[in-house]
Amino acid sequence: MEGVDHLAFERKKAQFDVDHMKIVWCGSREEFELSDRISRLVASDPVFRKDNRAVLDRKVLFKNTLRKVAYAWKRIIELRLNEEEASKLRRFVDEPAFTDLHWGMFVPAIKGQGTDEQQQKWLSLAYKMQIIGCYAQTELGHGSNVQGLETTATFDPKTDEFIIHSPTLTSSKWWPGGLGKMSTHAVVYARLITDGQEHGVHGFIVQLRSLDDHLPLPGITIGDVGMKFGNGAYNTMDNGVLRFDHVRIPRNQMLMRVSLVTREGKYVQSSVPRQLVYGTMVYVRQAIVSDASIALSRAVCIATRYSAVRRQFGSHNGGLETQVIDYKTQQARLFPLLASAYAFRFVGEWLKWLYTDVTQRLQVSDFSTLPEAHACTAGLKSLTTSVTADGIEECRKLCGGHGYLCSSGLPELFAVYVPACTYEGDNTVLLLQVARHLVKTISQLNSGNKPVGTTAYMVRVEQLLQYHSDVEKAVDWLKPNVVLEAFEARAARMSIACAKNLSKFTNPEEGFQELSADLVEAAVAHCQLIVVSKFIEKLQQDIPGKGVKQQLEVLCSIYALFLLHKHQGEFLATGCINPKQGSLANEQLRYLYSQVRPNAIALVDAFNYTDHYLGSILGRYDGNVYPKLYEEAWKDPLNDTVVPDGFKEYVQPMLKQQLRNARL
């Protein structure tokens, strides 16, 4: 059966040009060609095999990752890949490794916070991988609250050094990826103390291990934090624990771009604005949103293909059973996730623009859009990662029992993805930041402070408070403006209701605490509005390719109407729509599902993932699932022997009723 495309009949149903959709998904033809080329390069190289990860024990797994990392680096050099290509290659190798932190956190931290001199020295070492760096911020007792970190960096003017120290157990650095076993250096965050005075948390470059024998330097206790969720997954990463016992580093290893300590121990702010840090944050978060669309689309691709392969019930006269993708219950769970993957893709694309915009403004010291950009990226990070984590697990369930097998790829995808809900800002904490910004925006409406960017709709607050949807027929819900206004009105009213309730408290902070669950809901409503509006904006562009735009219009409507149905309570309670209109939206949604159905396989083909990258037997491009599942089973180590190890010692005596004398 090798080579037969079992899903060809599905692919023939597509009503649009898949090749054009691939380009839309990637953002440009160049981007598509780059991804396509590099993903095939990785997929065709046996060193990058990853289908055996679930059965490898921690040490073997980790060693194997080291090999892949070195080999990838070798290939990057041999093929003279540029930075973008190298980064794509690491993505498609698809295995968390210490280099992720080296390139993704250590290098950017030095770039963003180091002086020119520091950058010159350290980046040239880092770029050639003569040193390996990580980012040591969180501590055993301190996560979200960076200001609560306990590690200290005390300036000693006698020797012109900082003394890095972990004064308590809870101040042990905990979680940094790459720290546990691999990093030679770290950017360590610590409370700066000069002359008995505290100056808040700052970053310091600290060497951790000898460049000769890789042994930890004196005063440094360091190790791996232990096994994490899932088979393979993040266990290829050496998340670490680190304690400092009065470790001395030269003064010039404090990252001094924004503030510095002089030879005399004086703490001085430089002329570089602190806000630069937020620019980096916008960058990191747009990358996380983009990752969300990738992770979700992988899961959706697997679940969609397998839903077309799998059949259950509904056989007539001994014929084939019904494909599960034809069941409305399956569609109602799967297609909104498909739509979300596309929605997140486009909002991620827009965030790239936002980052450029913010950067350009920062260069001319225009900080006016920063608070809004900060809130918006915080909210979108939270929204997209939460939906993606839940969505991957939903896709797993949509595959029935077989989704529980590691060979489905979904358990590992889930386990590897879920930390995104916690790192770079816990999702609930971030939503509260969004809420704070919304409440502030509202409080300033009358002061002539015009809301900008994604909060610009608040300008029309009077109008939005008067709004009642005028939907009369189900098809009315297909009009972008109708949808957009409903989402704007709902978001505005929820924020305003919160602001009103807050004003009843004499202590605003106490009110914020007390109403925080409502505030989170208002923040989510605002973030959903952003995603809907960016999807709609995308569709206002010219999109070439037969039927491509039409498919995206269907997905955009599904995304919005699914949310409207899910959060119907908020639309109704705020009086934006009435029950009849809610029911019409639901009716339209059902119809939209039937429109997606024939295009479903093509819509996931458009992600252009190789079988290697998907890493899922259920999601195979050719749909040849069952023979391959069967084949795969026999590779489990338990099948190495017919009678398992332990049978003779433990089970035989049980069967023979000789347990009494057995040594167990």
Next chain:
Amino acid sequence: MEGVDHLAFERKKAQFDVDHMKIVWCGSREEFELSDRISRLVASDPVFRKDNRAVLDRKVLFKNTLRKVAYAWKRIIELRLNEEEASKLRRFVDEPAFTDLHWGMFVPAIKGQGTDEQQQKWLSLAYKMQIIGCYAQTELGHGSNVQGLETTATFDPKTDEFIIHSPTLTSSKWWPGGLGKMSTHAVVYARLITDGQEHGVHGFIVQLRSLDDHLPLPGITIGDVGMKFGNGAYNTMDNGVLRFDHVRIPRNQMLMRVSLVTREGKYVQSSVPRQLVYGTMVYVRQAIVSDASIALSRAVCIATRYSAVRRQFGSHNGGLETQVIDYKTQQARLFPLLASAYAFRFVGEWLKWLYTDVTQRLQVSDFSTLPEAHACTAGLKSLTTSVTADGIEECRKLCGGHGYLCSSGLPELFAVYVPACTYEGDNTVLLLQVARHLVKTISQLNSGNKPVGTTAYMVRVEQLLQYHSDVEKAVDWLKPNVVLEAFEARAARMSIACAKNLSKFTNPEEGFQELSADLVEAAVAHCQLIVVSKFIEKLQQDIPGKGVKQQLEVLCSIYALFLLHKHQGEFLATGCINPKQGSLANEQLRYLYSQVRPNAIALVDAFNYTDHYLGSILGRYDGNVYPKLYEEAWKDPLNDTVVPDGFKEYVQPMLKQQLRNARL
């Protein structure tokens, strides 16, 4: 610090008698004492250690399980434990093993479907574990649809045997626990064929492996299906794949209680009613609901204790930071799950009564309550397992980053629990069965067919259609009848709306398909009503112990009002409540959270779980989390050596810029 109770200050806050609550949780003093005794027995025995599971490779993990199983059986014999005690012991060993299927599926299948003679022969072997049995129903290509199974059992009158055969690859048995490596026998489900005629799917006892050398018998291909989701978790179980190549078994190994094949090959129904099978189904599902409350309460216990230990933000003047359990956002996510754990416990208790009731009726051939009992248990299985699976993951997220460590216990709890959403009836498929029953109940309302049991409220359909909540103040929502009526009205109206929409279709089956997503929502509303009503019924009983009943009343209100808030759209759209009343419910909910807060630790202490059973450093009874997390980290195999295996071969050359010549 050993021995100090770091949560003592929390325990002192409790406003109720924890010891009495423990008894309420267990159902009776006897049940409590039994659980308490057996759980301590297991916890104190080093053989039952389970904290190392995450790092063991598959073979070592599996061998270790075999040892535990044999040792447990030895202890059961030595201590002369009765069946109930033995089953508790297996629960507290807390490791999926082939014996779960032996005792939980193989033995009950023979009890339920075997003739007296068959029971005598096979059960006496099974009870002594002279044979090991499993339950081989699902196939590679066939899960939910039992009637679609492909395995055949063809009667050969010449030899008085059945020929068991797997005609296709997709007919391979797939998933049965205990099948892969351990079972000597299986109850195999296959299509019965006699004289060229098919008679549907029946059960057959088939020997799989030799009782001498444990090798598979001729014609049998058998193995493990491979790694499953999670570290440790279900990988201690040998879920199996099995193909038959014309395997012959004697005719008397067909389970013949309900229907049989004569020596001549005639297929005959016995006088035993088929409905007996449904009695077993009610039993299995009540056990699953009871398990849900246990799994959810374990997760809630971990998250609650750690939320009291963990501090984040809000430090004033360098004092301690705020316990995260004091944040409303944490409470709004955690306390509804705490309430759900109690709610599921009580509905599980009621299901035990239902099972007894059904069994007694079956004995006198009263099948009148069977359809309702069947629908109700199907729905409750679906509802409680879905909420529990999501709830465990929510609890993990509520622990922040550390919840991602295997040592938190939550990853494994999740991975081990999620299959419950799929096995014994996929949760969506089950909800559709509930919906079918609801629609049928409604269609019969005018025919004088009085709805019974959990659908009895439908009798008052006219009244419920007129209902508008009369809540005026937030405290009105504390009245059980007010809540109950709102839930009844919402459920009834959603079912009736579905029935009305269905009547518009000329082909009812097509309508059911088309509206299935709405039907699922109606079914969920009905099931939530059942849980709410059984919680309220429980509170109408006499409950001794200072403050115990008051605490349960608070939890009951939280459970109901949380659902009301979450599904506000349905309550509003059906006109059961107005937006003002919805907002009052939310206000009341916030107040209830503050009432639970001082009792939270005591409410999870009431589950009476040992640290061994919880298996979580974050959930330790004494709250001594950080020192123990720190200690635990060093046990990871990666920490066996300072410089990890693979560094010299792969990473050193990279650092030394000698990669070009390295062999990778």
